[in-house]
Amino acid sequence: MTTKIAFIGLGVMGFPMAGHLAKAGHKVTVYNRTQSKAQEWSARFDGLSKNTPAKAANDADIIFICVGNDDDLRSVVCGESGILATAKEGAIIVDHTTASADVARELSTLSAQQGVAFLDAPVSGGQAGAENGQLTIMLGGDASSFTQIEPIIASYAKFSRLLGPIGSGQLAKMMNQICIAGVVQGLAEALHFGLNAGLDCESVIDVISQGAAQSWQMENRSNTMLAGKYDFGFAVDWMRKDLGIALDEARKNGSTLPLTALVDQFYADVQREGGNRFDTSSLLTRLKSH
Incomplete structure (x- = not known):
């Protein structure tokens, strides 16, 4: 069944995710801060593009968001030309941004005041997962909203699960990033060791x-x-943005994350060497430089 959908944010993740929704037969209207990107998307997928989040969200049944951080999220949801300026009662906002649990709770409360549901729904799987429709999605919010959107997000998700009340998705994503940080550092150290030992590491x-x-x-x-x-x-x-969110949450809930804090500083070393846009696996570069 065709659903009226708005998709806000067409970065390396949002662009293909919105495309999967259009390919599934839904009526999709997009917004992106850089308008040329929205126009490129609408030409490729035969959809509509609008120049504000409010215009894109007007009359949409489901409004997806995939932007950069807490401030970007607040701007597109409750800014002067934000989603809540036009979102209709009964609409559902599904936020795929990796952000704080606090902002998810804040925006859920604001949305509820207008009769709009809000689900925090960060994703894992990277750009390749988005392009291939193989993302994993962890969600927080109410069960009835999840039931409505689950078959729709299946167009780009291989697995999704509601994990608890609002904010639970973001907390789960923090766990995901904590795990990745430790694993990548361990792999980098193993390869560094093997190369120095003269082994055929492949x-x-x-x-x-x-x-x-x-x-x-x-x-x-x-x-x-x-x-x-x-x-x-x-x-x-x-990754540093995500680990910062996790470390901040850890301070609030009393968790001790020594490895995560250490790897975060290792990523700061990579940034100082100009690797800001490198893949997270670039932790090996700082070992080779020592």
Whole structure:
């Protein structure tokens, strides 16, 4: 069944996600801060583009968001030309931004005052997952809203689950990023060790990836790390933003995250060397420079 959809934010994730929705037969209207990107999307997918979030969200049944951070999110939701200026009663906002749990709760409250539901729904799977429709989505919010949007997000998600009340999706994404940080640092150290030991690291990875050391990072990033290729993937700048959110939340809930704090500083080293836009697997570069 065709649903009227608005999609706000057409970055490396949002652009293909909105495309999957259009391919699934939904009527999609998009907004992007850089208008040329929205026009490119509408030409490719035969959809509509508008010049404000409010115009894109007008009369939409579901409004998807995928922007950069808390401030961007507040701007597109409750700014002067934001979503809530025109969102109709009964609409559902699904926020795919990786942001704080606090801003999810804040915007959920504001949305509810207008009869609009809000789900926080950060994603995992990266640009490739978005392009191939293979994302994992972790959600927070009410069950009835999730039931309505679940078959629609299936156009770009291989798995989604409602994990609890509003904010739960963002808290789960923090756990996801904490895990990734530790795994990537471990892989970087292993490759650094193997290279210094004179081993054929590609052959070693072929062996150890069949055992308990196996990980997504090992399967998908070890070869590019050995080749020194980092001009792709999830940028260090974004990872530091995400780890900052997790560390801030940890201070609030009393968690101790020594490894996460350390790896965050290692990423700061990569930034100082000019690797802001490198993939997160670039942690190996700081070891090679020592």
